[in-house]
Each structure stands twice: as structure tokens, then as C-alpha cells.
Amino acid sequence: MKTVCVHSYKGGTGKTTFLLNIAGILAKQEKKILAIDYDLRAPSFQSYFKTTKQSFLSHYLLEEKDVNDIIFPCKIDERANLDLIFSSMEFLKQHSKQRDKLSRDDAKYLAKMYNLQKNVEKKYDFMLIDTIPGFFYRSIDSMMISDIIFLISTPSTSNVLGIDELCNNIYTMLQKETKMILIINKIEEEGVEADKEIFEENLAKLRKIGKDKFSAVVEVPYFNILSERIHAFEEQPQEEFLKSLQDIIKLIE
Amino acid sequence: MKKQEQDDSLTEIKKAREYLEESQKNLARLKSGKGVRRKLRFLLKENTLLVILLSILLILSIVIPVVFLRPDQIIVDPMQEHVDTTINLIFTNFTDNSGFPIINETLQTTSSELMILSSLAYALIAQAGFEHNQEDFQTKISQIINTLENDTFVTYENRSEPLPIFYQFLGLYTLLQSKYVLEATSDIISSAMIQNVLLKTLESYLSNEASLIIPPNSNSSYLIDQVMAIWVLSTYTLLTGNDWLSGYYFESLIQGLLDVVSEFFFNSTTNILYQEYNHSVNESRTLAEVENLIFFTVALSKAERLYTYFEKSSYNIHQQIINEFVDDKWFVHASNASDEEVYVKNQAYFILVSYLMNLGNVGIEVQNKITESFSMNNGFIEKIGEEDITCESCLYGLVALASKNWSVIENQRENVNIPTAASVSPISIYITVIMMLLVIKVWRKKIVIRRNW
Numbered sequence: 001m002k003t004v005c006v007h008s009y010k011g012g013t014g015k016t017t018f019l020l021n022i023a024g025i026l027a028k029q030e031k032k033i034l035a036i037d038y039d040l041r042a043p044s045f046q047s048y049f050k051t052t053k054q055s056f057l058s059h060y061l062l063e064e065k066d067v068n069d070i071i072f073p074c075k076i077d078e079r080a081n082l083d084l085i086f087s088s089m090e091f092l093k094q095h096s097k098q099r100d101k102l103s104r105d106d107a108k109y110l111a112k113m114y115n116l117q118k119n120v121e122k123k124y125d126f127m128l129i130d131t132i133p134g135f136f137y138r139s140i141d142s143m144m145i146s147d148i149i150f151l152i153s154t155p156s157t158s159n160v161l162g163i164d165e166l167c168n169n170i171y172t173m174l175q176k177e178t179k180m181i182l183i184i185n186k187i188e189e190e191g192v193e194a195d196k197e198i199f200e201e202n203l204a205k206l207r208k209i210g211k212d213k214f215s216a217v218v219e220v221p222y223f224n225i226l227s228e229r230i231h232a233f234e235e236q237p238q239e240e241f242l243k244s245l246q247d248i249i250k251l252i253e
Numbered sequence: 254m255k256k257q258e259q260d261d262s263l264t265e266i267k268k269a270r271e272y273l274e275e276s277q278k279n280l281a282r283l284k285s286g287k288g289v290r291r292k293l294r295f296l297l298k299e300n301t302l303l304v305i306l307l308s309i310l311l312i313l314s315i316v317i318p319v320v321f322l323r324p325d326q327i328i329v330d331p332m333q334e335h336v337d338t339t340i341n342l343i344f345t346n347f348t349d350n351s352g353f354p355i356i357n358e359t360l361q362t363t364s365s366e367l368m369i370l371s372s373l374a375y376a377l378i379a380q381a382g383f384e385h386n387q388e389d390f391q392t393k394i395s396q397i398i399n400t401l402e403n404d405t406f407v408t409y410e411n412r413s414e415p416l417p418i419f420y421q422f423l424g425l426y427t428l429l430q431s432k433y434v435l436e437a438t439s440d441i442i443s444s445a446m447i448q449n450v451l452l453k454t455l456e457s458y459l460s461n462e463a464s465l466i467i468p469p470n471s472n473s474s475y476l477i478d479q480v481m482a483i484w485v486l487s488t489y490t491l492l493t494g495n496d497w498l499s500g501y502y503f504e505s506l507i508q509g510l511l512d513v514v515s516e517f518f519f520n521s522t523t524n525i526l527y528q529e530y531n532h533s534v535n536e537s538r539t540l541a542e543v544e545n546l547i548f549f550t551v552a553l554s555k556a557e558r559l560y561t562y563f564e565k566s567s568y569n570i571h572q573q574i575i576n577e578f579v580d581d582k583w584f585v586h587a588s589n590a591s592d593e594e595v596y597v598k599n600q601a602y603f604i605l606v607s608y609l610m611n612l613g614n615v616g617i618e619v620q621n622k623i624t625e626s627f628s629m630n631n632g633f634i635e636k637i638g639e640e641d642i643t644c645e646s647c648l649y650g651l652v653a654l655a656s657k658n659w660s661v662i663e664n665q666r667e668n669v670n671i672p673t674a675a676s677v678s679p680i681s682i683y684i685t686v687i688m689m690l691l692v693i694k695v696w697r698k699k700i701v702i703r704r705n706w
Contacts, residue, residue: 110280140273144276
């Protein structure tokens with residue numbers, strides 16, 4: 001089983017859309033997929049999959065439920081299945097701030113995620129983790145246990161600066177075996193960021209960072225408007241978008 | 254404001270880096286395995302020196318007792334030829350058509366005593382590692398035990414009198430030994446059978462008033478009967494681990510019998526042992542002969558392992574035998590070291606007892622004498638100075654030849670946790686203490702690491 005984590009410096013980069021569409025394509029190829037919503041700050045799997053289930057990742061982390069009790073199968077079509085772990089805001093309410101000193105709980109959550117990975121590794125081909133953007137301990141946990149990290153960034157100024165910080169402080173410290181792939185989501189933002197020159201300048205910076213510090217860089221068309229949909233199963237899918245995702249999948253298979 | 258945000262951001266990054274560094278260590282520990290395996294790998298990685306030291310100590314704690322404190326190795330005795338010729342002689346000259354031993358060529362009858370002695374000798378030889386026809390022995394032992402068991406040893410069908418108590422207990426001892434020979438191929442001797450014979454014996458001969466073995470309707474009791482009971486009960490307890498049977502608690506029974514020996518048969522002032530006590534006149538009679546002392550020695554040595562008490566130790570009595578009954582040439586005499594009564598029977602039993610008490614230096618001297626002076630015409634003579642060879646004398650010869658190897662096996666079988674040289678040696682204690690200290694040190698280190706998590 002390969003563990004893939006999708007991270008970003010800021011929110012709104014299309015991280016969850018990217019992850020679930022990758023999951024959808026792999027599922028359609030009859031791969032066994034487990035997708036985990038570990039974005040405890042803004043859990044959003046519920047936007048894609050309506051669920052009334054009340055078992056979340058936080059229950060497992062807080063040792064209230066077993067791993068098998070929080071996994072929910074989702075049938076996408078006749079052949080494709082996707083197993084999902086949802087999150088709620090519960091956990092964040094209890095752990096709203098990173099403490100000044102590391103606690104034993106922090107090590108426990110890393111161990112819990114590691115144990116989850118070990119528990120499911122024979123059952124799935126891919127475990128995909130959606131993380132909290134930024135420098136959060138739980139994001140670091142996800143990255144630590146991953147074989148492949150996708151960092152998604154838009155060409156906004158803050159994202160470019162943030163990516164640089166992430167690279168210098170976090171990614172360089174990760175194990176060499178971890179494959180790092182930069183995904184540039186070419187969103188054109190409003191206001192100052194809408195300036196074409198700034199956009200191109202930031203894009204160039206991102207490309208340079210990607211070339212210098214990542215295993216691969218892939219640019220995908222603006223797909224913010226495609227969010228909350230899994231296009232591989234759409235009747236009229238966005239072919240360009242899907243094609244770029246299939247190219248990405250080749251990098252991780 | 255912007256500076257404040259920048260500072261916050263830097264603090265966050267610093268914390269994230271610290272967390273990542275700590276998490277990398279934690280993940281490495283997790284990846285190194287689960288449970289004991291993980292802890293061992295972790296130990297090996299972070300405490301290499303300590304683990305190497307522990308491993309060396311562990312190996313030493315195993316190797317030192319094995320190499321330096323191991324019991325005598327069982328090797329096939331060069332006495333093989335003596336064993337072969339003697340067995341051939343018994344099977345050809347002293348065995349009837351049904352396969353039972355006969356007293357001698359003119360008196361072609363058998364007796365319970367002879368059958369008990371034969372099965373004991375065969376059982377010891379079979380266990381001692383000599384090359385022999387195992388099946389032949391097993392058949393003969395089974396046949397004898399079957400016949401004896403039908404009479405529960407107490408009376409044999411052709412007897413006018415009950416079996417002497419000495420043989421009753423020797424028969425029980427034989428049963429215990431034969432069980433080890435027959436258990437692989439047959440269930441002829443079950444634990445229940447041994448228990449039944451033991452119960453019947455105790456019910457028949459144990460006095461209701463005192464812990465005393467006494468023949469029925471007799472005014473006298475005998476030292477040999479008490480010591481045989483002590484030997485058999487102690488051996489049964491040590492070999493089976495059972496110290497209780499149908500209302501009889503053996504350790505207190507054994508202590509009671511030792512008290513009886515002390516009260517009726519031993520004068521502690523003069524250090525004299527008597528072989529008979531007349532209860533009607535309250536008198537100890539007849540100085541104990543060597544046979545009494547030999548069996549008292551072995552009985553006491555086994556009873557001592559059950560933490561019972563007697564005024565003298567088994568080694569004292571063994572030394573007393575050497576002083577009073579063994580001459581300069583290592584012949585064991587019947588009544589004193591200067592009499593003419595040198596029987597193969599006493600040599601054989603003294604060899605057996607010496608080896609059982611781990612006094613191999615004595616055992617080997619007497620055994621050498623038996624092969625030099627008693628071995629004759631492919632068998633063993635009964636008494637020095639005479640040339641009579643009987644089935645019984647040959648069987649004693651076999652007992653003497655088997656004792657060395659068999660006693661090692663017998664002593665190793667005992668179930669009770671008896672302090673041994675290895676377990677109480679200073680080296681073992683030293684190693685155990687060091688290992689305990691190291692384990693405590695590692696354990697404390699582990700707790701500190703866990704707290705850091």
C-alpha cells in the first residue's frame with residue numbers, strides 16, 4: 001500500500017477536490033482506496049459524500065472507537081468502491097491550539113495514525129490523506145507516514161512565500177525516500193493577485209521552487225469551479241482536468 | 254502588527270520543526286516493530302553497549318553452570334561385557350520355562366523377593382544406557398510386575414507367610430523404577446497402580462497409634478522397615494511431586510518415622526543404632542548391621558531434600574558405614590570391618606546408595622572391588638571366600654554395575670526444587686544480581702524516554 005498525503009500552505013488551493021478526484025480515478029481502475037479526511041480545521045468530505053454516520057477520525061484518535069468502526073464504504077458505480085474516513089470539528093474543539101511544549105498526546109496521535117496505516121496496509125492499494133494546511137502537528141504526522149506528498153499551491157504571493165518556508169523548514173527534514181510533488185493549481189485570483197504580471201511572476205517562482213526542491217512539478221488547469229464533484233464519474237467529465245490527473249497518477253503508481 | 258504576525262509565524266515554524274524532529278524519533282521507534290520486538294530493537298539501537306553487556310551476562314549465566322557445574326555425563330560404562338555375560342547367565346541358567354527367575358539350578362522355584370529383585374535390576378540396567386535387548390527386559394519386567402501386582406505384593410500365592418516388609422517397600426521402589434522403563438511402550442504400570450500398592454502397604458503396616466511401621470501382631474518393630482518406608486515415601490514424593498495420598502501426608506509421615514527412629518532405634522549419647530525395638534519391654538535390641546545403615550543413609554538423604562529433620566545427616570551415617578564396616582580394601586562387611594561376612598548384596602546396595610548421594614568417589618572404589626573379586630564364571634558370587642553363584646547374586650552384580658549411570662538419571666528426575674550446586678553457586682548469585690540491576694536501569698531509562706514523549 002502506498003500512502004499519499006495532500007498538503008498545502010494555505011486553504012482554498014483545491015486540495016480536497018484534487019485528492020478525491022485522484023481517489024475516484026484510482027477507484028475506477030479497480031484499485032482499493034482509503035481516503036482520510038485529516039483536515040481537522042475544515043473537514044469537507046461531507047460536502048462530497050452525504051453521510052449521517054457519526055463516527056469520525058477523532059473518535060479513533062481519542063481511542064473511543066476502533067479503526068474498523070470509522071471506515072465507511074462508498075459505492076461510486078458498479079465496479080468502483082471508495083472507503084472513506086470522515087472528520088468532524090470535535091477534535092479541534094479539544095485541541096484548538098498547538099501547545100508550547102510537546103505533550104505525550106502528540107506522540108500518541110502520530111502512533112495512532114501509524115497504527116491505522118499498519119492496520120489497513122494489506123487491505124488497500126492506496127491510502128490518501130487530506131491534511132490541515134500549514135505548519136500543524138497533525139499535518140506533520142500525515143507527512144511523516146507518507147510515501148508521497150503532494151503540495152498544492154496556487155500562484156498567489158502568500159502561497160509562494162509559504163511554500164518556500166515549508167520547503168526550507170519541513171520538507172527538507174523529511175526522509176529522503178519520501179517523494180515530493182508540487183502541484184500548481186493555476187487559479188487566477190481577484191484583486192492584486194489578478195494582476196497578470198504578478199501572476200506570471202509567482203508562477204515562475206513556483207516553477208523554480210518545484211524544480212529545485214521537488215521530485216516533480218505538475219501544473220493543472222484551474223479547477224476551483226470543479227470542486228465538490230468527482231469528475232471521473234461525471235457524465236460529461238472535464239477531460240483536460242482528468243487528463244492532468246491521470247498524468248499525476250502515473251507519477252505515484 | 255506585521256512584525257507581530259511575522260514573529261508568530263516564526264514561532265509556529267520553530268515549533269513545527271521541533272515537533273518534526275521529535276516525531277522522527279518516535280516514528281523510528283514505532284517502525285522498529287511492535288511489542289517486545291519493538292522494545293528490543295529500540296534497546297539495541299539506543300543502548301547498544303548495555304545490550305551487549307546483558308547478552309554476555311546472559312550467555313555466561315547459562316554457560317558457566319553448564320560447563321563448570323554440570324552433573325557427571327552419562328557415558329556407556331566399560332562394564333558392558335560384565336553386563337552381557339551376567340544377563341546371559343541369568344537368562345540361560347536362572348530362568349524357568351515361563352520366563353520367571355529361579356533361585357538356583359537345583360531349587361527351580363521362584364519367589365516374590367527374587368521377582369522384585371530381578372525387575373529392579375532389569376529396570377536399573379535398562380535405564381543405565383547399556384546396550385541390551387530392550388524388548389526382552391520390558392517383557393520380563395511386565396510379566397513379573399503383573400504377577401506381583403495380582404497379589405498386591407503383600408502376599409504371594411504360594412507363600413505361607415506375608416512378604417517381608419523390606420521387600421514390600423523394595424517392591425514399591427521397583428514399581429517406580431519399572432514405570433520409567435515400561436512407560437514408552439506399555440501402560441502396565443499406572444500411577445493409580447503404584448498408589449494402590451502404596452496405600453495397601455501403609456494400611457497393612459503403619460501403626461494407627463504412631464508413625465511406626467510394624468509387622469501385624471508383632472511386639473517388635475525393625476529399623477530396616479522404618480528406613481525402607483522413609484526411602485520409598487521420599488522417593489515417591491520427589492519423583493511424582495505428590496506429597497499427599499488419601500489422607501496420608503507424606504512429609505509429616507516421613508518426619509514421624511524419623512522421630513520413631515530417633516526414639517526407638519538410636520542412642521544419640523553413644524551414637525549407636527539398633528535394628529529391633531521390643532515394645533512390650535520397651536527395649537532396643539541388636540546393633541544395626543550394615544544393611545540397616547545403608548538403607549538408612551539413602552532414606553535420610555532423600556528425606557533431607559524434603560526439609561525433614563534428624564539428629565544426624567545422611568553423610569554422617571555414610572561416613573559411619575565407611576569407618577565401621579568398610580575395610581582398607583573397600584570391602585563392605587556385614588557386622589563390622591573385621592568379620593568374614595562380605596556379601597555381594599551389601600556391596601551392591603552400598604554402591605547404589607553412594608552414587609545416589611553423589612559420592613561417586615566411594616561408589617567407584619567399591620564397584621572396582623565387585624568386578625575384581627565377585628565376578629566369576631560369567632556371573633557374580635554371593636560371598637567372598639565361596640563360589641556359589643545364584644540368580645540373586647547375579648542380580649546384585651547387575652545392580653552394582655548399573656548404579657553409576659542410573660543414579661544420575663534418578664537424581665535429575667526429582668521434581669522438588671532442591672537447592673543444587675548450580676542454583677546456589679556464588680557465580681549464579683552474582684550474575685543474577687547484576688542482571689537484575691541492569692534490568693532496573695534499562696527499565697528506568699525506558700520510563701524517562703516515555704515521559705519525553
